[in-house]
Ligand SMILES: Nc1ncnc2c1ncn2[C@@H]1O[C@H](COP(=O)(O)OP(=O)(O)OP(=O)(O)O)[C@@H](O)[C@H]1O
C-alpha cells in the first residue's frame with residue numbers, strides 16, 4: 001500500500017521478512033522456516049496484538065479426526081492490517097476463531113492483548129472478548145429476531161458502553177446501512193447483512209478486529225469502501241485488523257499476507273499487490 005507505513009522488521013527476524021523500510025516493496029513470497037520458529041516477527045516498536053505459538057486444532061477423534069491446524073506460529077503486530085489467505089479447508093476460519101477466543105485450541109498458546117487466553121476461564125474470556133475483540137463471521141451470525149440496529153448495538157450493551165454518536169454515524173454512513181436499520185436480517189440482502197455484521201464488529205472500537213471474508217458478499221465498489229474503512233480503523237484508531245479473504249485484490253489492501261496451507265503457515269507476503277498475492281497462491285498450489 002502506498003499510504004500505509006512499511007512494516008518494520010527486527011534484524012533477528014527471518015531474513016526474508018527483513019525488508020528495509022525504504023525498500024520498493026518487492027513483495028516476495030517467503031517460505032515458512034522450521035515449524036518451531038515464530039515465522040512472522042512483529043514490528044519492534046509495536047507489541048504484538050495477538051501471538052499464537054504451536055497452535056493445533058483437531059476436530060473429532062479417532063479415524064474421524066480432522067487436523068485443522070497443525071502447529072501454527074504467528075504474530076500480528078498492533079495497528080497493522082494483515083490478510084490471511086489459503087485454499088478452502090486450509091484452516092483460516094479455525095485459526096481466526098481460536099485467535100478470537102471463540103473456540104478452544106487442542107494445544108498451543110494464544111496471547112491476546114497481553115493475556116494468555118488459552119489459560120483463561122470462560123467468564124474472563126467473555127469479558128476480554130467484549131472489550132477487546134470485534135468479529136465478522138463468514139456466515140454473518142446476526143441475531144434473526146433483532147433489527148440491524150439492535151444487532152449493531154448489542155456489543156455496546158453487553159460491554160456496558162455508551163454509544164459514541166460520531167463513531168456510530170461514521171460507521172453507519174461508511175457502510176451505507178442507514179436505510180436498513182429497522183430491518184431484520186431476513187429482510188436484507190447478503191451484502192447488507194455483511195455490512196451490518198461489520199458495523200457490529202467495529203462499533204465498540206475493539207483493539208482487534210477479526211474479519212472472516214468480510215467482502216465475500218459485496219460488489220467491488222462496496223468491497224473497496226469496506227476495505228478502506230478497515231484501513232482507517234488501523235491508521236486512525238490504531239486497531240489491529242486480521243482479515244481472511246480469498247480475493248487477491250482485497251488482500252492487497254493489507255500490509256501483509258499470511259499464507260496458510262493444510263493447517264500450517266506456508267509463507268508470507270509483505271507489501272502485497274494483487275499480482276504478488278496471485279503469485280504467492282500459485283506457488284502454494286505448486287508445492288501442494
Ligand atoms: N466443527 C468442525 N468439525 C469438524 N471439522 C471441521 C469443523 N470446522 C472445520 N472443520 C474442518 O477443518 C478444516 C479447516 O476448516 P476451516 O473452516 O478452518 O477452513 P477454511 O480455510 O476457513 O476454509 P474456507 O476457505 O472454505 O472457509 C476443514 O477440513 C474442515 O472440514
Ligand SMILES: [Mg+2]
Nearest residue numbers: 092093094138
Ligand atoms: Mg473459512
